[in-house]
Structures are given as C-alpha cells and as structure tokens.
Amino acid sequence: MFRHALRRVLWSVPTLLATSLVLFFVTTLAPGPSDPLPRFLNLDPQDVRALAKRALAHVAAADPSQEAGKRELRRLGGAALPYVLPQLEALAPDARRRVALALAPLAERMQLPVGADLARPEAAVLFWTRFWDDRGLDFSAVAVNRAVTRLVEHGTDLRESDLIVLDTLALPPVIRAMANTTDPITLARLTEIASNASQRGAPLSAKASEEEARRAAGDWREWWFVNSTDFVALDGVDRAIAVVTDTRYGRWLKRIASGQLGVSAIDGEPITRKLLARAPITLLLCALAMLVSFALAVPIGAIGAWWRGRAFDVASSVVMFILYATPTFAIAEVLRRLTATEAFDSARIGLAVSALAAGSLAILSRWQRTAMLDIARQEFVRTARAKGMRNGRVLVVHALRNALMPMVTVAGLHLPALLGGAIVVEEVFGLRGAGFETMRAIESHDGAWLTAVLVAAAIAVTLGLVASDVACSALDPRMREVLATRHGRRLR
Amino acid sequence: MTDEPLLQETPHPSATLDLTRRKESKPPAPPRTSMARAGRAAGPYAAMARIVQGPLARSRFARSGAAMLAVIVLFAACADFLAKSPTQVSVDLLLPPLTHGHLLGTDALGRDLFSRVVHGARTALGLGLAGAMVLVALGVAIGALAAFVGGMVDSIVTRAVEALSAIPTLLLVLVVGATVEHPTAATLIWTIALTRWTELARLVRAEVLLVLGSDYVTAARALGASPSRLLRRHVLPNAVGPAIVAAAFGVASIILAEAAVDFLRVGPPDTMASWGEALGEARGHAGAWWLIVFPGMALLATLLSLNLIGEAARDALDPRLRMESPGSTLEM
Numbered sequence: 001m002f003r004h005a006l007r008r009v010l011w012s013v014p015t016l017l018a019t020s021l022v023l024f025f026v027t028t029l030a031p032g033p034s035d036p037l038p039r040f041l042n043l044d045p046q047d048v049r050a051l052a053k054r055a056l057a058h059v060a061a062a063d064p065s066q067e068a069g070k071r072e073l074r075r076l077g078g079a080a081l082p083y084v085l086p087q088l089e090a091l092a093p094d095a096r097r098r099v100a101l102a103l104a105p106l107a108e109r110m111q112l113p114v115g116a117d118l119a120r121p122e123a124a125v126l127f128w129t130r131f132w133d134d135r136g137l138d139f140s141a142v143a144v145n146r147a148v149t150r151l152v153e154h155g156t157d158l159r160e161s162d163l164i165v166l167d168t169l170a171l172p173p174v175i176r177a178m179a180n181t182t183d184p185i186t187l188a189r190l191t192e193i194a195s196n197a198s199q200r201g202a203p204l205s206a207k208a209s210e211e212e213a214r215r216a217a218g219d220w221r222e223w224w225f226v227n228s229t230d231f232v233a234l235d236g237v238d239r240a241i242a243v244v245t246d247t248r249y250g251r252w253l254k255r256i257a258s259g260q261l262g263v264s265a266i267d268g269e270p271i272t273r274k275l276l277a278r279a280p281i282t283l284l285l286c287a288l289a290m291l292v293s294f295a296l297a298v299p300i301g302a303i304g305a306w307w308r309g310r311a312f313d314v315a316s317s318v319v320m321f322i323l324y325a326t327p328t329f330a331i332a333e334v335l336r337r338l339t340a341t342e343a344f345d346s347a348r349i350g351l352a353v354s355a356l357a358a359g360s361l362a363i364l365s366r367w368q369r370t371a372m373l374d375i376a377r378q379e380f381v382r383t384a385r386a387k388g389m390r391n392g393r394v395l396v397v398h399a400l401r402n403a404l405m406p407m408v409t410v411a412g413l414h415l416p417a418l419l420g421g422a423i424v425v426e427e428v429f430g431l432r433g434a435g436f437e438t439m440r441a442i443e444s445h446d447g448a449w450l451t452a453v454l455v456a457a458a459i460a461v462t463l464g465l466v467a468s469d470v471a472c473s474a475l476d477p478r479m480r481e482v483l484a485t486r487h488g489r490r491l492r
Numbered sequence: 493m494t495d496e497p498l499l500q501e502t503p504h505p506s507a508t509l510d511l512t513r514r515k516e517s518k519p520p521a522p523p524r525t526s527m528a529r530a531g532r533a534a535g536p537y538a539a540m541a542r543i544v545q546g547p548l549a550r551s552r553f554a555r556s557g558a559a560m561l562a563v564i565v566l567f568a569a570c571a572d573f574l575a576k577s578p579t580q581v582s583v584d585l586l587l588p589p590l591t592h593g594h595l596l597g598t599d600a601l602g603r604d605l606f607s608r609v610v611h612g613a614r615t616a617l618g619l620g621l622a623g624a625m626v627l628v629a630l631g632v633a634i635g636a637l638a639a640f641v642g643g644m645v646d647s648i649v650t651r652a653v654e655a656l657s658a659i660p661t662l663l664l665v666l667v668v669g670a671t672v673e674h675p676t677a678a679t680l681i682w683t684i685a686l687t688r689w690t691e692l693a694r695l696v697r698a699e700v701l702l703v704l705g706s707d708y709v710t711a712a713r714a715l716g717a718s719p720s721r722l723l724r725r726h727v728l729p730n731a732v733g734p735a736i737v738a739a740a741f742g743v744a745s746i747i748l749a750e751a752a753v754d755f756l757r758v759g760p761p762d763t764m765a766s767w768g769e770a771l772g773e774a775r776g777h778a779g780a781w782w783l784i785v786f787p788g789m790a791l792l793a794t795l796l797s798l799n800l801i802g803e804a805a806r807d808a809l810d811p812r813l814r815m816e817s818p819g820s821t822l823e824m
Binding site for chain 2: 014015016018019021022023026027029321322324325326327328329330333334337413416417419420421423424427428438439441442443445447450453454457458461462465
C-alpha cells in the first residue's frame, strides 16, 4: 500500500513538470521586452567572465561597439575586475589606457581615494595596476563571504566601505544575507551596498518599517533571479547545469520552485503573501461546495438508481439535467438578485457555496446514479436480497458501499471544475478570494499574479488527484491494478 | 413524439437512462460482440451508422435535443431576416418586453434584446462548432496515435493528458485572454481546443488498445494486413463513438466557456452579440429581469439540447463510456 502511494506521488512529478511547460508557455505569451535568452536550451551560457572578456576586447580594439563595451564594463563592475585587471599587462599601451579610462567612473562608485589625475590615461593605468596589486586578494570568493558575514554580525561603516569596494562581486552573499536578516539597520546597509553596486533602486532607510524592509528584500531577490548570471562566474558543474537552468524556462521554473513569485503590479505586495492570504477563501468555498454537493448527490443518485423509474428518480433526473445545463454564473447571478444581500459576509459565502454546489450536484448525482445502477446489477446484491435482507439494508450495506468507490475518483476529477467555478462565484458575490483577485489581475495585466494563481491551481489539482487515487487504492485493493495501468503500463 | 408522456418507467436490464426508452420499444438488437464483426458485411462504419439510425434516432433524449437544437440553428441561420442589428443603439433604454416593437425589450444602451439573443445564437453555435471540430480532430488523432504506436509516444501522450487535465479551463482561458496581445474569439477557441482534447484522447486510446488486443485484429495481422489498413478498417471506426459524444459535449463546453468569459466582461471584443455578454451587462440593472431571463434561457436551451444529444449518443454508441465521461465537466 505504502509503495503504491509512493509510486503515485512520484508519478505526479513528471506530470507537474509537463504542466509547468504548458503554464510557462501560456504565461510567456505576452510580448514583453525581447529576452535574448533561449527558451529551453542555452548551449553557451554567458557568465560574467564571458561578458567581461567580450567587453574588454571591444574596448581594447576600439571598434564601433567600444562605447557599449565601456558601459558593459562599468555595469559588470567589481565582479568583472578579476577578469579585466590582470589582462591589462598583456594589452597594447593605448588599449591599456582606453580600458583604464573606461574604468575610471568605477573607482568613484567604489569610493576609492583617487586624486583628480584619474582622467589622465597614464595615471589611470598606474592606479588600476596598483589597485589590483594591493587589493587583488580581497577579490576572492572566500574573502567576500567573510566580509559580508562580518557586516551582518556587527555592522560598521568601515566594514560597509570594504564591501562597497568589492562592488558587484559582493552581490551574491549580500542578496543571500538580505533574505536571512530582519534587522532594519543591517538591511539598510545591505541594500545600500547592493544599490550602489548595481546602480538601481534606492537604499532602504534604517528607519524603514518591517513591511517596507520585506518588500525591498523581495524586490532585490526578484532582480537577482533575473540578473544573477551577469555577476557570477560559472565553472565546471555550474556551467554544465547552466545549459539547462540559464534559459527562460529554467529561470521561470527556478523562481516558482523557490517561491519567488515576484510582486503584484496592483499594490506592490509580494505575490506569495497575497496568495496565502486569498487562497484560503477559495479553498474554503470549494471544500464547502464539495461537501454540500456530495452530501446531496450521494443520496439523490443512489435512491434514484435503486428505485429506478419511480417518481423520485424521474423528478430528480429532470431537475438534475436542467441544473446540469445551467451555467454556474447564471445560478450565482440569479441567487444574488433574489436575495440581494450586501451586508453579511457569511450570507454571501453561503450563497456562493450554494451556487457552486448546484453545478457540482448535477454532475455528481449523475455519476452516483450510474455507479449505483452498475452495482445494483451485481450478483452479490441479488444474493443479499435472496437471503431475505431488507431492501433498505441491502442498499446501504451492500450496494452503496461499493457504489461510493467511483465517487472518490470523481471527487478528484471534479476539482478543476470547482476551482473554475470559484472564480465566477467570488466575482459575482464579491468575495475577496483568489478568484476575485484573479479578475482584478486580469483587468490590470498583473502577470505575476496570473502565473502564481495558475501554478497554484495546477498544484492543488494534482495533489487532489493524487489524494483521490491513493484513497481509492487504500479503500479498494483492486483499484491498484487499474491505476497502475493508467500510469505507464499498457492495458491488455 | 409529443403525444407521449416524456418520461416513462420501463425496467430494462442494461439501460441506465431508461427514461428515454419507449414502452413499445423495438426488439433489442442482436448483442454486439464486436464492432468489426458487424462492420464486415458493409464497410467498417456500417455498425456505427446503424446505431445512429436506429437506437440513437429513436432515443427520446436525442429527439428532443435535436428538435430544440434545430430551432436554435434556424434562428441562428435566419438571424439577419428575423432581427435588426444587435449593435444598433436607440433612445429606448431598458424597455420591458412587448413594447414599441421590441419583442423582448431593450437593454441599457437601447439595443433590441431580441436581436441580441438571436444573433447570440449565431455567435455561440459558430464558435462552438469551430472549436469542437479542432478538439475532436486532435483528440482522435492523438489518442489513436498513442495507442497505435505505443512506447515513448504513448507515455508522452499519457503525461500530456494528465498535465493538461490539471489546469482549470476557465482560469486558463481567462489568463490566456489577458496575456495575448489582441485576444479574439479564435484565441478562446484555440485555447480550449488545444487543452481539452485530453478527455477524448484518453477514451480513444483505451478504445483502440482494446481493439488492438482483440482476436480479430490479431487475425487481420496474421492475414497480412498493413498498419494503414488496420488503422482505417479497425482502429478509426472504433473512435467514432467517443468522437461523436465528445463533439456534442465539446460544443456545449465551448459555448459555456465563451459565455462565462463574456459574462466576466473579459471576453474577446469581437463577439458583439453574445449571451454571456448580455448576461454580464445585466448585472448592473437589478430591476430589468428580462435582461437576464431571455439570454439566460437561450443559453440554457442550447446547452440542454447539446447535453441531451450527447447523453443519448453516449448511451447508444458506447455504453462503456458512461462511467468514463460524465459529459462536459466544465463548470462556469
């Protein structure tokens, strides 16, 4: 049993991956700023070393794109220096001067003590050569990590200026530290280093509220996810992995897997928090609707099938068939008009659940009726009757028990429909759940939220299917074979 | 058909939808042991054709559904003669039905509601049919291919079916409508068709696997039948049953999805006269009951007729499908 459950859970991993492919495709349909990254396979992942070398070559050769090369060198900053400064010696004298001059604004950004003579080519070359001789040892991964750790442990201006000198090379540990610290003063120092190095965003003030601090940290993590490879050197295994991960799909998946869903375009709130706040309402609606519709559908379907063709069966079948053809939004709208309650939240939730349950009820009762009809034909039912058992007892003890089995599967299969219906009823009754928020996100083109809600829905449905399959096979060992054939092995 | 009570009690051992049977029902057809044996006499599709002409044509569900659908199709076809332009505005705002030459009244912009409902039939049926065609073609092709080729292809299709069924359709349609630059009705149709072929593909696959494992296919193989002959003669005819059922429910699903999206006011702008849009616009006008009743009834009648046909087709063509597909599982 446990093995079976485990296998079912593991099978859902490739399914989820396949779903993520679809969702990635759907959510990147929007024509955004053109992304140079390939979609699925990046055979030549660009790290800081490759970028720095290319920019250096442009500047040294003084070719038409040397201005772009200069800008690139300044953007890459400290992270590029280990690949630029040692090369200076090997360059021709005038190329060396050009590179040194291009780096001059960097010295200012690093707040290095320079004289006014950095504008003179000869002085600039001398300055950078000396700088690398003096400080080159600081530009190693170990030294950088240690500097950041020390700053987090005990922040002083001196330690901060050490990191400012390291510039973009300090970004990886700084961004990592942002996620782990809640102290506003440390966070202010960290954001100051990051925004100085990347020339983006304003540093957080030390008096910022916790809310602002969290938002800023989220914003930095978000930026880092997109731009990290520009400031990190990829070696060996990292480089091999980057062939797959440093693609649009790879980054998309990495962000989602690590919960980096970004911030909402509507109010700038982190999507993850928003989702956690809204989803319970939607899940509550769905769970209640499922409960109500099952509680009604099972007796209606079972009784209808057991006393087939009687007045109850005919009446319930007709009602259910009409209900089945009625869209949930129409039911919800009619309910809203008939009651016209604006005030009570609980009343609105009740109405929303009824509207949602009405649609499910029609489908579920038809399933239950069909399942029951199948069982009623079985020989053990006839045997039970022949023993002289009362009809009602045969129904409950022998027939219904078995006819409930398919309904467990149905419960799982019905989840996507319920989630879709939840959007509609939340919108009609103005319940501020995930569906309501989705409609607002559609109106204001909040792509981050839409991605998040699609992924969350797909995960919820997959989990629901796994749960219903596992429950099914736990209740009925015969189902294991059936389910196994559905996953991989062929029917024969 | 109208002179008999709609629903009767007729116990029948193999009927689940016995409501549909007549009391004086024809002698039961000889038991169908395999589709191909029946088809050998007169082409592979003869058995299917016989069922469609026989039990399906006699089924009360199918008849009433077809009658309702015929009326709706007639309205849709003659929309231009029957009604004025659905977009023409006038100063007669929110007139109740049967006033000033407006049979069903007017809406908040003074548009004739009757025209909107009639032209809405055209929109709904057109979109539904177009989408269902793509959906059925995809479902049959992929399902049959998966079962016929097997191996890797089968695993990939199985995964794809599972992956796509995990995404709520309405949510997907809404998101695609929001992310695509210029959403049109075609966007909606393609979204649904490209993601909802899974149900049909699963059924076709199971059906084809059963056929491929059967003795008559082994015999045909032993006689040297080529794969293409197997496909044409034995595999595809067996996919017709699920395909017809899926087509009926597919049209219903797409009409429902289109209505839901338009109701939420995020639908494509080019479906000018849509029932869903009419219902959505009615939300702001609490007193005007006619704005919600007439488009709602039209939508209900269309969905009901399609569901009736789908149910009847499923019962007649393949009783085994009953527990497999309960019809359209879209809920909107």
